[in-house]
Amino acid sequence: MRAPFRLQFEQRTETPRRLGVLVPLISVLAALFAGALFLLATGHSVGDTYSNMLSDGFFSSTGITDTLGLSTVLICTGIAAAFAFQMNLYNIGGEGQLYVGMIGATWFGLFFGENLPSFIMIPLVLIGGALCGAAWIAIPAWVRARLGTSEIVTTLLLTYVAASLVNHFIYRSGSYFRAPNSMFPQGRQVPDSAMLSPIGDTKMYPTFFVIVLLSLALHWVVRRTEFGYRIQVISDSPRAACYAGISARRTTVQVMLISGGLAGLGGATLIVGSFQRLDPGIVTLGYGYAGIVIAALARNNMAAVVVSGILFAGLRSGGDKLQISTDTPIHIGVMLQGAILLFALGGEAFRRYKIRIVRTPAVGSEVTA
Amino acid sequence: MTSSTHEGAQGPHHASGAALVALEAIGIVKRFPGVLANDDVNFDIRVGEVHTLLGENGAGKSTLASMLCGLYQPDAGRILRNGVPIQLSSPRAGLQHGIAMVHQHFRLVDRFSVAENVVLGSRDLSFKLNRAELNDAVAAVADTYGLPVDPTATVGDLSVGQRQRVEIVKALYQGAEILLLDEPTAVLVPAEVEKLFENVHAMTKTGKSVVFISHKLGEVARISDRVTVLRNGRVTGHVSSKGQADAKELARLMVGRDIDLAAQRASHPIGHEVLQIRDVSLVASGVNVLSNISFNVHEGEMVGIAGVAGNGQRELADVIAGLLSPTSGTISIGGAMSTDRGPIASRELGLAYVPEDRLGVGLVPSMSILDNLLLTRDRSVVVDRANVRPEANRLIDEFEIKANGPEHLARKLSGGNAQKVLLARELSGGRTATKLLVVCSPTRGLDVGAIETVRRLLDDARSAGQAILLISEDLDEIMSLADRVLVIYRGAIVHETPGATALLEQVGAAMAGLSQAGGA
Structure with a gap:
């Protein structure tokens, strides 16, 4: 027997503008729906869980400021991934660059902090973190540009090295980064001049605004500058770039260094913000990996990363608080993030194809001779 | 004997009794989103004949053929096999009725x-x-x-x-009893075309029917027993030709106006040397791709390089454009050395280059016409699109590019319009005024109307004093445009002759490697 209907995929010649907003929105709703099914299956109240999560994540004054505070690092790793994606480069190792950015920022803070004033120290620590993040991706960038080695593999593998490096600097006795007189292995706090104070009574730091401005600036760079133009030519047709005398190698290295630098900057915002020290706990938080999801949800639009970064931060911080206020497992938030990514990527099909339901012809008219 | 009728004045062939109608399509209508691809099309194929579907790109030929073989289903109309109505729900159903299609891209x-x-x-x-x-x-x-x-x-x-x-x-x-060949000659070199035509004749002799889909007038006139011409999804004429159809008449039916593809030569005296190539050789992976090539191109002159594909033409163009460095030898443009200095330096000396692949090399498909105009130009750190927009509008008007404006994406242009954008950019000069234009296969895959335009643009550029190097596998094009014809064979220039007095046989023999000059 044949089904009386079938789905017909028709390629769109033009994607309507509204779909650019509608598809991610519906993807999020669909993910929440899928999450609801899980909550029901595990015997939790859907209404309570979601209303707690939304209010803790977005709709209470502490909730939203906590979210914006957390979003700072997520937007950073989001634009790091999105910027590399502009040229079809897959920097999967934002996580590792973030660790190295933290190490670098901490070092700059510890080394210069005693002698320099805060208005020099904060930029110095941030830039130092970015430089170290860029340095961590330099080898993948170089071998990608020279030898064509897959940056997916190299950046990912270096993340494990970076995680070991963090642990090494904390657990090795006598390490420069380790707090000298503590029983437990923990990082040494950076001097006051290398720390920002939160805004008012919140967990938000001024770096949030810096990072948002940076995202918008990078959006402009991609759209309006000669550098962005080059990126677009190379990503679309490398042979056209060669024809026009645009060096794909040089631009590959530049884009990857910037991407790594942004992830490193994300690590540095943690040091000047809530962390204040190299903390081995970072390796369990996955902020760098989340950036990939955030970039994908924003469809690699540098400005839209701000929105998807805040959305993610809200789900995450709301999800974390669930465990405290109710007995809902923390992983519901993580699961929702995964579901959102899955639905957002699946939703791409709606942007590229028009899907119609077609009645299949009656069986009698089929040619069988 | 040629006779032509217009707009549905088609007689009922199956009643004439002259030959059996193997397959007939009546009143076929097919719509795609935004396009009426076939509008009330009638078509029939008799046993043992070659019936050609002729039309420009987008005229609806392939759509009709796809419905005849079961790939698409018509929105209206009937298909009859030996006089019996049939429903073709899939290519497999088509095969069961003895109908098969050979696609342009092989499967x-x-x-x-x-x-x-x-x-x-x-x-x-x-x-x-x-x-x-x-x-x-x-x-x-x-x-x-x-x-x-x-x-x-x-x-x-x-x-x-x-x-x-x-x-x-x-x-x-x-x-298969009925074979639908979709643009079969598009991918073939001349000798292979001959072989294909022999095969087609062998098949029709044994009672097979062949539907030949093409937009190449010369071939159509030779191979077809009958021709049905399509334009914008409608049948504009039937011609019964028995291998003798008049190409001019076919072109008129196809395009809707008279087409002039007559020979054009330099009308002004030829000036100074612009391009000088001295003993250029290129060795790639141990193979001599180019060997000791030397020639000049002068102001107001068009030099044609003829040759079968893969004899070093692409590399020669890339070497001149600065994309490849020759192993030995020198190239100078306008008296200045350009060897080993890269594409941007070459362009600064007045080079313009229209590569063989329009989309993907010459143009960036996902970018607008405007952005594509910027590709070979000097760009400021912040790209100033507002400044280029008036020029883009002017070029769209001047080159009669069918587009919604400067923001129209290159990949949404037809082949002919994409080529016009490319020519508009290259001819209008970027970093400096264009002195030397290198064009590769400028009309390949274009329909007749666009070919006429591109040839006119090249001739105008020549009259304006630009030096032109025309590299093409289309021998007719070279013979009717070039002031001097050079033949490239295995990376060497083996024959040179003035265009006006060039003999097709001699040039053809040289292309096949049979010339005395380049025997080694």
Whole structure:
């Protein structure tokens, strides 16, 4: 027997503008729906869980400021991934660059902090973190540009090295980064001049605004500058770039260094913000990996990363608080993030194809001779 | 004897009794989103004839053929096989009625042998293939129609012409009585076209019918028993030609106006040397791609490089454009050395280059016309699009580019309009005024109207004093445009002759490597 209907995929010649907003929105709703099914299956109240999560994540004054505070690092790793994606480069190792950015920022803070004033120290620590993040991706960038080695593999593998490096600097006795007189292995706090104070009574730091401005600036760079133009030519047709005398190698290295630098900057915002020290706990938080999801949800639009970064931060911080206020497992938030990514990527099909339901012809008219 | 009728004045062939109508389509209508691809089309094919569907790109030829073979279903209209109405719900249903299509892009598995490809999709194969038996069966079908193929050869190793033969053998093996050949000559070199035509004749002699889909007038006039011309999805004329159709008349039916593709030569005296090539050789992976090439191109002169594809033309163009460095020898543009200085330096000396691949090399498909104009120009750190927009609008008007404006994406342009954008950019000069224009296969894949325009643009550029190097596999084009014809064979210039007095036979022989000058 044949089904009386079938789905017909028709390629769109033009994607309507509204779909650019509608598809991610519906993807999020669909993910929440899928999450609801899980909550029901595990015997939790859907209404309570979601209303707690939304209010803790977005709709209470502490909730939203906590979210914006957390979003700072997520937007950073989001634009790091999105910027590399502009040229079809897959920097999967934002996580590792973030660790190295933290190490670098901490070092700059510890080394210069005693002698320099805060208005020099904060930029110095941030830039130092970015430089170290860029340095961590330099080898993948170089071998990608020279030898064509897959940056997916190299950046990912270096993340494990970076995680070991963090642990090494904390657990090795006598390490420069380790707090000298503590029983437990923990990082040494950076001097006051290398720390920002939160805004008012919140967990938000001024770096949030810096990072948002940076995202918008990078959006402009991609759209309006000669550098962005080059990126677009190379990503679309490398042979056209060669024809026009645009060096794909040089631009590959530049884009990857910037991407790594942004992830490193994300690590540095943690040091000047809530962390204040190299903390081995970072390796369990996955902020760098989340950036990939955030970039994908924003469809690699540098400005839209701000929105998807805040959305993610809200789900995450709301999800974390669930465990405290109710007995809902923390992983519901993580699961929702995964579901959102899955639905957002699946939703791409709606942007590229028009899907119609077609009645299949009656069986009698089929040619069988 | 040529007769033509217009707009549906088609007689009922099956009633004439002259020949049996194998397949007939009546009142076919097919809509795609935003396009009426076929509008009340009538078409029929008799047993043992070659009936050509002629039309420009987008006229609806392939759409009609796809409905005749069952790939698409018509929105309205009927299809009759031997006078009996049939429903073709899939290509397999088409095959069951003896109708098969050979697509422009082959559908073969490179790693399989010829015989394996031919039997692929047959439903009556045993679980364990008896290869020897299959090979014999395939060879038998091939021999019947004079299609020499080795059933044991791996398809990946075959030439394009041979692969096409495999597709045809496959259709015949599956029992096709009616073969639809979609632009079969588009991928073939002249000698392969001859071979294909022989095969087509061998097939029609044994009562097979062939629907030949093409927009190449010369070929159509030669091969067809009858021609149906389509324009914008409608039938604009039927011509019964018996191999003698008049190309001019066909062109008029196809385009809707008279077309002038007459020879054009330099009308002004030729000036100073612009391009000088001295002893240029290129060795790539141990192979001599170019050997000791020397020639000049002067102001107001068009030099044509003829040759069969793959004899070093692409590399020669890339070397001149600064994309490749020659192993030895020198190139100068406007008296200044450009060897080894890269594409941007070459352009600063007045070079413009229209590469063979329009989309993907010459143009960036996902970018707008405006952004594509910027590709070979000097760009400021912040790209100033507002400043270029008036020029983009002017060029769109001047070159009659059919687009919604400067923001129109390159990949949404037709082939002809994409080529016009490319020519507009290159002819209008970027970093400096264009002195030397290198063009590769400028009219390949374009329809007749666009070919006429492109040729006129090249001739205008020549009259304006630009030096032009025309590299093309289309011998007719070179013979009718170039002031001097050079023939390239295995990376060497083996023949040189003035364009006005060039003899087709001599140039053709040189292209095949038979000239005395370049025997070695």
